Amino acid sequence: MNDQGYLLLVEDEVKIQENNKKLLKRRGYALRQAYTLAEAWTIIDEEPPRAIVLDIQLPDGSGLDFLSELRKTSNVPVLMLTAMGTREDILRGLSAGGDDYLSKPYDLAIFLSRVEALLRRASIVPEELALGRLKIDPMANKAYLDGEDMGLAPKEVSLLTLFVQNPEKSFSAEHLYEKAWGHGMAGYNQALRKTISRLRSKLENSGYKITAERNERYIFERE
Numbered sequence: 001m002n003d004q005g006y007l008l009l010v011e012d013e014v015k016i017q018e019n020n021k022k023l024l025k026r027r028g029y030a031l032r033q034a035y036t037l038a039e040a041w042t043i044i045d046e047e048p049p050r051a052i053v054l055d056i057q058l059p060d061g062s063g064l065d066f067l068s069e070l071r072k073t074s075n076v077p078v079l080m081l082t083a084m085g086t087r088e089d090i091l092r093g094l095s096a097g098g099d100d101y102l103s104k105p106y107d108l109a110i111f112l113s114r115v116e117a118l119l120r121r122a123s124i125v126p127e128e129l130a131l132g133r134l135k136i137d138p139m140a141n142k143a144y145l146d147g148e149d150m151g152l153a154p155k156e157v158s159l160l161t162l163f164v165q166n167p168e169k170s171f172s173a174e175h176l177y178e179k180a181w182g183h184g185m186a187g188y189n190q191a192l193r194k195t196i197s198r199l200r201s202k203l204e205n206s207g208y209k210i211t212a213e214r215n216e217r218y219i220f221e222r223e
Helices: 014-026 037-046 063-070 087-095 108-123 154-165 173-181 190-202
Strands: 007-010 031-034 051-055 078-082 100-103 129-131 134-137 142-145 170-172 208-213 217-222
Touching: 007 014, 007 037, 014 031, 014 108, 031 037, 037 063, 051 063, 051 108, 063 078, 063 087, 078 087, 078 108, 087 100, 100 108, 129 154, 134 154, 142 154, 154 173, 154 190, 170 173, 173 190, 173 217, 190 208
Parallel strands: 007 031, 007 051, 051 078, 078 100
Antiparallel strands: 129 134, 134 142, 170 217, 208 217
């Protein structure tokens, strides 16, 4: 794991930290540990992690707020850990940008399987995507047109990444929403329409466009 980066464990409960650490160390993973959000930010600023295991309730703030801020600059995979396991809690965590969710107390074997699934997904994220004048850095959560940062929001980068990977392919609104928000779309959703509208504006005069088709489907193509 050392040549592929490290796992960052953000958890204030010492016993949970140590149990997770011992388990992951036995599997050969490189680890760094933080007991507060401030410590986590310091570690991330030094070197971005390969994936993060994030407790939701930390002494110096909310893991959800931390995750929302993190998603402005990074798509690093995040497994959230919390004692709050209601449907609403899970949806809030996924909407904030989490990739997976595990409620406490949890079985360590299940925890390990979730972490390794997260790392498998991370390993197939390309370092860079390119289509003509467009380039996307998925891990940095940035998109560039002719080398200039387009200033896209995280959801816009997620949608553009899917489009660049699949030019000329028609996608349903439900599929796009699930890819960008991480969970299913319940009925009419204005958030997706607004995000696509902003992305269209930022693609003006770029040579690319997003066309709306019948039955609320979208296709990305060159003009």
